[in-house]
Amino acid sequence: MSKHYPLLLLFIAVFYAFTAIKSTGFHQPDEHFQIVEFANYKLGKTKATDLSWEYGAQIRPSLQPGIAYMTFSIMDLLGLNDVFIKTLVLRLLTSAIAITAIHLFGKSNKDLFNKNYYGFYIILSYLLWFIPYVSVRFSSESWSGIFLIFALYYLKVNPLKARSGFIFGLIIGFSVLFRYQSLLFAFGICLWLLLIQKSTWKPFIYITLGVSTTLFFGFLLDFWFYGKPVVTIYNYFEANIIKDVASTFGVSPWYEYLWFIFSSPGFVIGFGISISVVLVLLKYKNDLILWTVVPFIVIHSIIPHKEMRFLFPLVFLCPYFLIYALKECKNFNRFKTALIDIFVIFFLVSNNMGLIVISTKSAGNGKQRIGDFIHENYDDIPVHVIYIGPISSYNDWPFSRNTFFQYQNVNITNKYSIWDSDIETVLKPNMDNLLMLSNEDITGARSKKRLQEIGFHLVEQTIPWYDQKIISIYDPDNNDNIQIYRLTKSVN
Known part of the structure; x- marks a missing residue:
């Protein structure tokens, strides 16, 4: 040895x-x-x-x-x-x-x-x-x-x-x-x-x-x-x-x-x-x-x-x-x-x-990967992020604020569901629109079709697919992964 x-x-x-x-x-x-x-x-x-x-x-x-x-x-x-x-x-x-x-x-x-x-x-x-x-x-x-x-x-x-x-x-x-x-x-x-x-x-x-x-x-x-x-x-x-x-x-x-x-x-x-x-x-x-x-x-x-x-x-x-x-x-x-x-x-x-x-995912539930993705791709570029549910890595705790990680270029919109009737109206022109939602929000083929109709396409996941496979063996009920979609059609 x-x-x-x-x-x-x-x-x-x-x-x-x-x-x-x-x-x-x-x-x-x-x-x-x-x-x-x-x-x-x-x-x-x-x-x-x-x-x-x-x-x-x-x-x-x-x-x-x-x-x-x-x-x-x-x-x-x-x-x-x-x-x-x-x-x-x-x-x-x-x-x-x-x-x-x-x-x-x-x-x-x-x-x-x-x-x-x-x-x-x-x-x-x-x-x-x-x-x-x-x-x-x-x-x-x-x-x-x-x-x-x-x-x-x-x-x-x-x-x-x-x-x-x-x-x-x-x-x-x-x-x-x-x-x-x-x-x-x-x-x-x-x-x-x-x-x-x-x-x-x-x-x-x-x-x-x-x-x-x-x-x-x-x-x-x-x-x-x-x-x-x-x-x-x-x-x-x-x-x-x-x-x-x-x-x-x-x-x-x-x-x-x-x-x-x-x-x-x-x-x-x-x-x-x-x-x-x-x-x-x-x-x-x-x-x-x-x-x-x-x-x-x-x-x-x-x-x-x-x-x-x-x-x-x-x-x-x-x-x-x-x-x-x-x-x-x-x-x-x-x-x-x-x-x-x-x-x-x-x-x-x-x-x-x-x-x-x-060795291949961010710490804890992996949500910080959202911040990493923004930092890597939109460091100085205005971007609009739509969150489905309480999944934002930017959100503050009730009695303490996350002041260390500041994202001045990020415009945030929270929506309850991808099925909200007004979700297309919140899309912003002249900047990239990102949609972030958990695995639980994708309930089947209809959900995927809904995202395609709006114009969103998957570009990143907070937990790599191979890690998700391993984690599912360890904990079948784990749904920590966040899917990141990018709007590929123009907004008028």
Whole structure:
């Protein structure tokens, strides 16, 4: 593996960069409205009243908006003002840091697996299908997970003494500063040090000092960002735990995260991850990674509001569990080993299908591809866009505005249906007319004939057709794709 590792790293760098280019937009609105828009506000390009409620509540740590602010400021000085390039740079920056963290964490686990298993582990560490996707997201979950594995790497390769304890505290502190829920990782690691490693209390003093130093740095950043002393970690706890504001965005049963782990990666891969965690839990109760993960999942399961993205910091640890489980399963008798080999084949096929999807479509539901299409084809050209239903990537949220992506040349009309009697009257002369509608709006041959009669012809889809085929296997009810039509006849 070591002989071919440089070539693998080169391939990984190219693949991650390609994924970053294609994975435009955001997985979840917080990735944009609580980071990019916050940075845009600090640059003086938007008003505080246009920001999400988290700004007024002062619960958002400003470290990540600060990184975006610095990145955008440097790009402005260089004359790179294209907002699509700016967000691409954030994704490329994330991917570079993620590759570094995965590389170091992989090295720290080399002694745990023999040569054959270690090679498979390294490949999965970079190419388990959802890892490249998370590794290019400029989100709090991604950066928190990246700094978690930086911290675990450092803990594994350095004996815990005063200096190393302080540095470990600094690193895990950044994981917490990117996302406060990651304090649970620090809690689990400290439990492992105390109960399994039987550490004395002295290292905990230095770990606490390191974490406190990072959090104090965060306090200074928040002072700069909000313009006054703010303890955002307390405000966050008060708003989302004491006042339970998070539950207003939906609640789920305690077992929801277990279902997410099983279903969200695809049932074949999800089954493998679920079984692997159980096997490690049964056979390696003293494992550091297990103690890191379990408190995080348990406490999150108790909290009523649950989202799949809250598990993103854990994705970098999935290959660790999978290879541990595979190593154990290979000790079974020949018949069971044959079944495992068949499962591994299905696993790899499913994984390759996932890699195709995440590397060829925009993030989340793919709607940002609408903005990409306009940017690529009508950057400085007036264009009229007719949206059928609530599918616009330009529409603002009720209490926060998308001020970063501004499209002055786009004239927007919303219509309820292609069957609206006046739809032809809204067409505008002397500019291109585009029609955008979801797959659900095309109900059969009559719908297609209606579009042809008006003069619209399909020119783009937000999710490529081959990705739609793969996604339909994973989720037959998925209708996220948006079809983009162009009017080919003249308007009087």
